[in-house]
Amino acid sequence: MERTIAAVSTPPGAGGIAVIRISGSRAVEIGDTVFRGKDGLADAESHTVHYGFVVNSKGEKIDEVLVTVMRAPRTFTAEDTVEISTHGGIMSVQGVLDAVIKAGASAAEPGEFTKRAFLNGRIDLSQAEAVIDIINSKNELSRRSALSQLEGGLSREIRDVRQRLVSLAAGMQVIIDYPDEDLEDVTEQDIYDTASECAERIKKLLDTADSGKILRDGLRTAIAGKPNVGKSSLLNSLARADRAIVTDIAGTTRDVIEEYVNLNGVPIILTDTAGIRETDDTVEKIGVERSRRSIDEADLVIVMLDGSELLTDEDREVLRETRQKKRIIVINKTDLGRPKYTEAVRAKANGAPVLEVSAVTGQGLDALADEIKRMYHFGAVSAGSGAVITNMRHKKALILAEDALKRAAEAIRSGMPSDIASIDINESINALGEITGETVSEDIVNEIFHNFCVGK
Ligand SMILES: Nc1nc2c(ncn2[C@@H]2O[C@H](COP(=O)(O)OP(=O)(O)OP(=O)(O)O)[C@@H](O)[C@H]2O)c(=O)[nH]1
Numbered sequence: 001m002e003r004t005i006a007a008v009s010t011p012p013g014a015g016g017i018a019v020i021r022i023s024g025s026r027a028v029e030i031g032d033t034v035f036r037g038k039d040g041l042a043d044a045e046s047h048t049v050h051y052g053f054v055v056n057s058k059g060e061k062i063d064e065v066l067v068t069v070m071r072a073p074r075t076f077t078a079e080d081t082v083e084i085s086t087h088g089g090i091m092s093v094q095g096v097l098d099a100v101i102k103a104g105a106s107a108a109e110p111g112e113f114t115k116r117a118f119l120n121g122r123i124d125l126s127q128a129e130a131v132i133d134i135i136n137s138k139n140e141l142s143r144r145s146a147l148s149q150l151e152g153g154l155s156r157e158i159r160d161v162r163q164r165l166v167s168l169a170a171g172m173q174v175i176i177d178y179p180d181e182d183l184e185d186v187t188e189q190d191i192y193d194t195a196s197e198c199a200e201r202i203k204k205l206l207d208t209a210d211s212g213k214i215l216r217d218g219l220r221t222a223i224a225g226k227p228n229v230g231k232s233s234l235l236n237s238l239a240r241a242d243r244a245i246v247t248d249i250a251g252t253t254r255d256v257i258e259e260y261v262n263l264n265g266v267p268i269i270l271t272d273t274a275g276i277r278e279t280d281d282t283v284e285k286i287g288v289e290r291s292r293r294s295i296d297e298a299d300l301v302i303v304m305l306d307g308s309e310l311l312t313d314e315d316r317e318v319l320r321e322t323r324q325k326k327r328i329i330v331i332n333k334t335d336l337g338r339p340k341y342t343e344a345v346r347a348k349a350n351g352a353p354v355l356e357v358s359a360v361t362g363q364g365l366d367a368l369a370d371e372i373k374r375m376y377h378f379g380a381v382s383a384g385s386g387a388v389i390t391n392m393r394h395k396k397a398l399i400l401a402e403d404a405l406k407r408a409a410e411a412i413r414s415g416m417p418s419d420i421a422s423i424d425i426n427e428s429i430n431a432l433g434e435i436t437g438e439t440v441s442e443d444i445v446n447e448i449f450h451n452f453c454v455g456k
């Protein structure tokens with residue numbers, strides 16, 4: 001028999017209230033066993049709230065509670081659900097959960113509520129994954145993107161593309177099964193057109209993957225420059241912490257330092273790197289190598305120059321090496337006097353912003369933060385549409401689907417028999433189905449739900 005499950009669905013620790021959720025065919029009966037109120041729960045109507053107490057098996061009161069009864073199918077899991085709101089204390093929460101389990105519920109596994117919602121057809125797999133993303137999201141924008149995924153923006157587009165391919169495959173199957181009948185309603189041109197069009201729509205979704213990653217994890221921003229320009233000082237000011245060692249010795253930072261910074265709601269992964277220069281020092285050399293790699297991987301580079309000196313060949317080298325990157329050029333140490341070469345740098349910056357700052361006094365750092373935010377919004381949100389790929393599993397499946405469709409179109413174009421294209425189209429249908437869960441294997445489902453915490 002299907003288990004009725006229970007778990008604490010609010011975060012651990014003491015809070016104002018905590019919610020114990022029970023889901024399954026015996027949810028109301030189990031809730032009724034532990035509840036003492038004006039009336040029992042057995043005949044309670046769906047979506048009603050009841051005041052009373054939870055008692056243990058000896059009939060002793062554990063806590064004063066409000067109990068919500070929700071009957072299938074209009075619940076999150078699509079099963080009968082009872083939610084008990086208790087006072088948040090750890091003793092009372094544990095006591096209520098124990099009583100519920102003694103009354104016949106089993107402790108829920110991580111993600112089991114959401115898994116049931118998926119298995120009962122309430123949400124599809126990409127929506128279930130969005131629930132994980134919402135729980136884990138670090139910032140407002142990524143939360144909103146996960147929310148729109150939960151509402152089905154992504155699933156809708158993928159299901160739509162998949163449905164077109166399913167109809168096409170069905171039409172092709174008829175021709176393959178009955179080659180002699182005069183059933184030419186799917187032409188080779190149709191196959192080619194549909195495969196190409198669907199490949200194009202998938203490509204559009206894939207194009208959002210990079211911005212999706214930024215949205216979810218933050219904008220990778222590397223601070224680059226020759227030694228001693230003030231890179232570590234900038235990291236410390238933006239992170240509002242003494243994270244990196246600052247000295248007047250050139251070559252202080254030897255390794256890449258990474259700090260997660262929240263700039264008014266915009267998530268940034270800021271990296272401070274070793275100053276870039278030619279050096280014979282073995283350790284510093286490795287540091288410089290790592291700087292280059294971190295600059296390579298960055299979504300945005302802050303190129304830092306020392307405004308208290310004239311531009312040097314080392315500065316020119318850093319400017320040259322970062323030419324291909326999205327970048328902001330900052331001229332530091334303006335508290336020591338106005339830099340002399342700002343306009344010269346601006347003229348050669350190819351439109352990249354050039355800002356004067358002081359990492360020590362904080363002057364110009366607000367403008368820098370605004371500029372970083374602007375780039376974040378440009379990179380992350382320009383995707384528009386609402387359907388943004390934020391998930392590696394989805395990305396891989398989309399790549400498979402797109403490749404298969406390109407092969408199908410190519411097969412038709414080069415005059416191969418249409419059953420060759422049919423194999424590719426079916427492969428694409430399966431890959432898309434893995435995202436929404438229509439053709440997903442049990443292993444993948446288990447893996448996904450394993451990432452949840454208990455109570456979700
Ligand atoms: N006056 C002034 N001094 C600064 C400013 N920013 C940094 N400095 C000083 O410049 C020196 C080098 O600063 P760091 O932040 O260590 O420079 P860095 O670029 O990380 O240096 P390396 O790690 O060696 O590559 C320190 O003495 C800082 O106090 C600034 O805006 N104004």
Ligand SMILES: [Mg+2]
Nearest residue numbers: 231232252253
């Ligand atoms: Mg440093």
